[in-house]
Amino acid sequence: MANLENRQKILAAAQGLFFKQGYHGTTLRDIGRDAHVSMGGIYHHFDSKEAIYLSLLETASQAFDFSGLLCLLTDAAFPHNLAEVGRFIAKAIRANKPFFKLSYVDILEFQGRHMRFTIDTLRHTIAQVTQGALQTQMASGRMRSLHPAIVTRVILDIYLHYFLEEAMLDKSLADQIGVSEDDLIGQMEQILLFGVMTPTAGDTAAAASPASFAARN
Template identity: 30%
Template sequence: MHNAGEGWATPQQERGETTRKAILQAALQLFLRQGYHATTIRQIAGAAGIVPGAVYNHFTGKEAIYLALLHEAGVYAAIGRALAAASGDSVETLMRDGAYRLLAALKAHSEVMPLLFVDVLEFETRNVVALAAEALPHIVSFFSRLAALGAETGELKPVRPDVLARAFLGLFVSYFFTVRFFSRVVGQFPGLDVNADVVDDFLNILAHGVLRSADNKE
């Protein structure tokens, strides 16, 4: 028998946690399928197999459910950890390792990534901004390392780390979402699997642009 005094959950607490998880999973599927605005508490309760009033034993309303999903998804924390773990002894190798780790983190959280757009559309980004702030030290550290390494090796032109961060994150986060779009619209586009040649092409564009140099034109 569980002993709540020793840190064990009581049967009632375990049932409550099971119900809470069922509510969150039901809400996630409904939000992704039909959108946040179109989803009702009654629909969430029905999908979770409970009566609507039982939802309020766990959450104050639909927004509270959404916020719980957003926080527990941990997307920005995963991005921060990915960039913190990146390594390399040159700008190119550090950027490549960071890009692969970033895309792997996005892929691991692909199911919940659309929740970020809900915040943009419904809450004017106030929630994702707070979550991003938690990962910001790791993100800033990665691009500071990149800029410092570039200055040390002479590989990188003088560039502010924040500008470099926006260019890098913008490129690879947009890569992630456009892959999803094109894979659904046009069958021959790659899926979510990280493809070395594609990622290297993106890195090459970031590092060197798309125009040939004046002395390398055919």
């Protein structure tokens, strides 16, 4: 019991220090001091500072369930359910802030060495599951002929970056401008689906001018 308790104290202290002063700015002695565990006690559980970081990252990753997002992206309504996608992303980020903070540590201090495979795998999976629905929309003429991977990347990144910034800085645009979060997410959906300009007669020709994805494939 004492050993397990010491391990948890080490992990909690390390996570707090990594978030406060960075991975490279934290030493094992700093972790031992804040955890009230000796250096020998640390080495009993972890052979290095990186092993502590990887244990934190693995635990946080296991707590983050992507299946709900994949369900929304494979729903027959996609991409007309983007508000639901946005709400899922907002909720997931708020519930998993340690995962995203640890991911930032990896990107900034390890050049993404530990997270790159996870991110690449997730993006590849998302591109695969959304491609069919997007190509169907394009074939019906309801969507411009664009590369499905670009469409999906833009959609998800807008929601991800907005809600990551909100969560990390604790600042809400919805609160600042006096609208509900549902209204904000709904307007983001409208921008993603229909753009910001009122269509005019000249827009059809302008929209068709880039070489289409379908024509290139």
